[in-house]
Amino acid sequence: MTYVVDFDTVSTAGLESSPVSATLAGLRANEARYFKNKYSHVFTVEPASDAKETIDWVSRILEQERGIVISSKPLEATAFQVENIRMAYVFYESGLSINVMYTVDDGGKRAVGFKLSDGMEVPEELGSFKFARQKSKLAGTIRGSYFVIKKEY
Numbered sequence: 001m002t003y004v005v006d007f008d009t010v011s012t013a014g015l016e017s018s019p020v021s022a023t024l025a026g027l028r029a030n031e032a033r034y035f036k037n038k039y040s041h042v043f044t045v046e047p048a049s050d051a052k053e054t055i056d057w058v059s060r061i062l063e064q065e066r067g068i069v070i071s072s073k074p075l076e077a078t079a080f081q082v083e084n085i086r087m088a089y090v091f092y093e094s095g096l097s098i099n100v101m102y103t104v105d106d107g108g109k110r111a112v113g114f115k116l117s118d119g120m121e122v123p124e125e126l127g128s129f130k131f132a133r134q135k136s137k138l139a140g141t142i143r144g145s146y147f148v149i150k151k152e153y
Contacts, residue, residue: 002048003076004026005032005043010138014047014076016081024116026139027097028076031089033138039082045091047086051077058090058100061112061153069126070094095120102153110149 007029014030027133032043046124048055054077060117062068072094079088086102095117114126118140122131131143 002044002046006050007033007036007138014045015091017073018075018093018095018117020117020119023119023140024091024095024097026119026136027095027115027142030136030138030142031097031099035082035087035100039078041082043078044080045076045078045089046141048074048077048090051079051090053086055077056091057153058088058112061100061149062098062149065112065149070096070098070123070125072123072142085148094123096123096126099147102149111146112149113144113146115144118142 005028010025010029012025015021015024018024031069035041035043055074062070070092072092074090075093077090081087084104084106088100097115099113101113114129116122116131130143131145134142134144135141
C-alpha cells in the first residue's frame, strides 16, 4: 500500500521497527518537503515487500559500482521521475536512507547519496565514506555522503 509522506505532521508509519524511527521519519519527511518545494512532486513510499524492483536496482548499483552490500533490512522504497531525473529512495531499518539520482540524458549527473538519521552510527559497509553534517528542522542533524555513478543502469 502506497503512503503519502506528510512533512507537516511527521509520522513513523512504516518505520516503527527502526531503533531511530522518529529521526528516520523526520529524514523521510525532509525529502518529501524538498521534492514538494522544488518539483511540486508528492513524495510517496511503499513497503519494501512491494518495492522489490526499486530495491534491487539500488542494490545492484551499490554492488557493481563500489562492492557495497547493505546489511540492514529495507523498510520502504520509492521510485519516480522529476523532469529528466530518475530518482529512487530506500529507507532502511538502521536509519539509513539511500537515494539514486540518475539523469536520463546522456552525460547528465548520476550519483548515489547516503543519509544517516540522527542517532545512527555509520554502518560498517560505509566506513570508507566521509559524512558532512546538515541541520534539519524535521530530522535534527543529518549526516550525508555520496559517490558518482560511472556505469550505465
